[in-house]
Amino acid sequence: MNSTKKDASIQLAKIIRTNALRMVHTAHASHIASNLSIADILAVLYENILNVNWSQPEWPDRDRFILSKGHASAILYAVLAEKGFFPKDDLTNFCRNGSELIGHANHRVPGVELSTGSLGHGLPIGCGLALAGKKDGKSYRTFVLLGDGEMNEGSNWESLLFAAQHKLDNLIAIVDCNAIQGFGATKDILNLQPFSDKWQAFRWSVKEIDGHNHAEIKNVLATVPFSEGTPSVIIAHTVKGKGVKYMEDQLAWHYRSPDGDQLAIAISEIEGTP
Amino acid sequence: MRMAFIESLCKIALQDKRIWLLTGDLGYSVLEPFANSFPERFINAGIAEQNMTGVSTGLALSGKIVFTYSIANFPILRCLEQIRNDICYHNLNVKIVSVGGGVAYGTAGYSHHATEDLAIMRVLPNITVLAPGDPIEVRLAMQAAVTMQGPCYLRLGKGGEPVQHRITPHFAIGKPITIREGRDVTILSTGGILNDVVTAADELTKKGWSVSVASMHTLKPLDEIFLISLCQKTKFVVTVEEHGPGGLASIIAEIIACSGIPIKFHPFMLKPETFATTGDQKYLRSAGDITAGNIVDHVIRLLDPPR
Numbered sequence: 001m002n003s004t005k006k007d008a009s010i011q012l013a014k015i016i017r018t019n020a021l022r023m024v025h026t027a028h029a030s031h032i033a034s035n036l037s038i039a040d041i042l043a044v045l046y047e048n049i050l051n052v053n054w055s056q057p058e059w060p061d062r063d064r065f066i067l068s069k070g071h072a073s074a075i076l077y078a079v080l081a082e083k084g085f086f087p088k089d090d091l092t093n094f095c096r097n098g099s100e101l102i103g104h105a106n107h108r109v110p111g112v113e114l115s116t117g118s119l120g121h122g123l124p125i126g127c128g129l130a131l132a133g134k135k136d137g138k139s140y141r142t143f144v145l146l147g148d149g150e151m152n153e154g155s156n157w158e159s160l161l162f163a164a165q166h167k168l169d170n171l172i173a174i175v176d177c178n179a180i181q182g183f184g185a186t187k188d189i190l191n192l193q194p195f196s197d198k199w200q201a202f203r204w205s206v207k208e209i210d211g212h213n214h215a216e217i218k219n220v221l222a223t224v225p226f227s228e229g230t231p232s233v234i235i236a237h238t239v240k241g242k243g244v245k246y247m248e249d250q251l252a253w254h255y256r257s258p259d260g261d262q263l264a265i266a267i268s269e270i271e272g273t274p
Numbered sequence: 275m276r277m278a279f280i281e282s283l284c285k286i287a288l289q290d291k292r293i294w295l296l297t298g299d300l301g302y303s304v305l306e307p308f309a310n311s312f313p314e315r316f317i318n319a320g321i322a323e324q325n326m327t328g329v330s331t332g333l334a335l336s337g338k339i340v341f342t343y344s345i346a347n348f349p350i351l352r353c354l355e356q357i358r359n360d361i362c363y364h365n366l367n368v369k370i371v372s373v374g375g376g377v378a379y380g381t382a383g384y385s386h387h388a389t390e391d392l393a394i395m396r397v398l399p400n401i402t403v404l405a406p407g408d409p410i411e412v413r414l415a416m417q418a419a420v421t422m423q424g425p426c427y428l429r430l431g432k433g434g435e436p437v438q439h440r441i442t443p444h445f446a447i448g449k450p451i452t453i454r455e456g457r458d459v460t461i462l463s464t465g466g467i468l469n470d471v472v473t474a475a476d477e478l479t480k481k482g483w484s485v486s487v488a489s490m491h492t493l494k495p496l497d498e499i500f501l502i503s504l505c506q507k508t509k510f511v512v513t514v515e516e517h518g519p520g521g522l523a524s525i526i527a528e529i530i531a532c533s534g535i536p537i538k539f540h541p542f543m544l545k546p547e548t549f550a551t552t553g554d555q556k557y558l559r560s561a562g563d564i565t566a567g568n569i570v571d572h573v574i575r576l577l578d579p580p581r
Contacts, residue, residue, distance in 0.1 A: 107364060114364070115363060118355055120324070124324060124325040124326075124327070124332070125328045125332040126332060128330060129332040129333075130332070132333050132335075132336030132338060142332075154324070155325060158325035161322065162322065165320075
């Protein structure tokens with residue numbers, strides 16, 4: 001059962017990677033590498049962790065998932081379509097004129113909690129959702145996925161203080177640490193290290209994982225909150241562009257869109273991976 | 275106005291369990307009645323307005339009606355993008371309250387003067403912008419803000435604004451309240467400067483002019499047809515606001531221009547060049563030529579220009 005479930009998330013990650021590639025290629029859109037770095041995290045969340053229901057996207061007791069790094073919207077739409085929130089055929093409308101599938105996450109798409117795009121917005125809102133859950137005696141959890149570059153934003157650090165102050169142990173931050181941001185390596189722009197220590201100093205419970213290892217992702221997400229009365233953060237070490245060799249760790253693929261030949265190579269690589 | 279605000283909020287919160295109040299660590303000696311009566315629905319979010327506004331968004335997404343509170347620019351400019359992207363774009367039930375609209379915090383200086391707030395808030399989507407003129411209008415505006423669905427900005431004075439209404443007027447979002455009726459000039463006033471405007475109107479009346487005064491407690495949305503018909507009743511329309519360019523004057527100028535009806539118009543507002551001056555509220559109003567005396571002198575020149 002466990003191995004089947006694990007395989008299911010791996011299969012899901014493959015599908016959403018290839019769909020995100022196709023979407024970004026067709027739309028000539030940016031951010032493919034940022035999409036690929038969170039593919040495994042999203043696959044495990046939607047396959048194994050989140051208590052959500054495609055037939056009732058606004059079910060009040062659902063777990064909340066906020067994609068704070070809204071520029072990875074393609075792969076979020078891909079996973080939601082795969083999980084039945086809307087027809088898979090709609091994915092071909094990504095970034096098309098008049099479409100709801102905007103290049104940054106759009107709350108009008110079924111299953112998307114919040115429109116994002118400007119960085120540093122998701123965690124404060126996650127705090128509000130978690131606080132409401134606590135005060136209303138609800139059992140839902142709030143998961144917020146952030147980029148490491150996004151942690152430059154001061155608003156996040158305000159939220160770190162707030163979440164610990166209000167003992168929001170129903171709030172889980174996941175940081176996609178692909179170590180690259182707009183203009184280069186995060187360590188060369190605003191070095192976040194010692195990153196884990198910073199979260200701990202802000203009174204969060206911290207775990208670090210390989211953000212591409214499905215067993216690790218699943219195990220760590222299954223044990224939240226790590227400590228009662230404390231918000232949890234998962235520092236997920238990832239590779240920008242993961243799954244497509246020529247994109248991996250390459251800043252240029254934060255911006256570039258694969259042409260037809262590049263798309264074919266990328267898809268064959270992903271489909272060829274065990 | 276602050277007291278009218280907190281009394282109203284407590285009264286409403288007693289009936290409506292969805293009401294929450296978040297402050298950015300301000301409101302000492304004002305917010306205690308709410309904090310003491312509803313500790314479960316009161317959050318001092320600390321001196322962190324971006325997070326406070328984000329938290330209010332999360333609470334509103336969970337079905338709460340959330341008031342955020344701070345002074346002057348702090349609950350709006352510091353967290354403007356959270357208001358634009360999170361509250362307004364998602365059309366959520368967050369009511370942003372700013373105390374000390376205009377130059378009410380006088381000698382506290384430029385950092386504490388809200389002189390662009392109306393101009394900025396009125397251009398955001400979905401938001402209702404309210405600037406009541408006296409404590410009675412504050413109470414009515416509070417009720418309206420809670421009843422309406424969606425975001426709201428409520429600009430309040432700092433305190434001590436005298437009551438202008440002898441009886442409780444009818445209050446509808448978008449419709450100004452007529453306080454004096456006359457034939458020569460219509461004075462449209464927004465926010466806490468209403469007392470100076472009424473004083474000016476009464477002075478002009480003594481001098482033989484027939485003056486209308488309306489309190490523009492709403493700046494967005496507006497019943498434009500009603501407003502144009504109000505403006506057409508007199509020879510001249512003037513606006514008065516404790517605010518710089520882009521607020522009430524711009525709104526009325528836009529409406530008049532788009533109506534195609536020739537209406538003579540003059541704005542009284544603060545000039546950005548005077549913002550750096552040190553002084554109390556009265557002094558700063560005078561520096562901006564928006565006192566009752568300034569209004570009287572200028573309106574007489576408009577109505578009866580020297581030949």
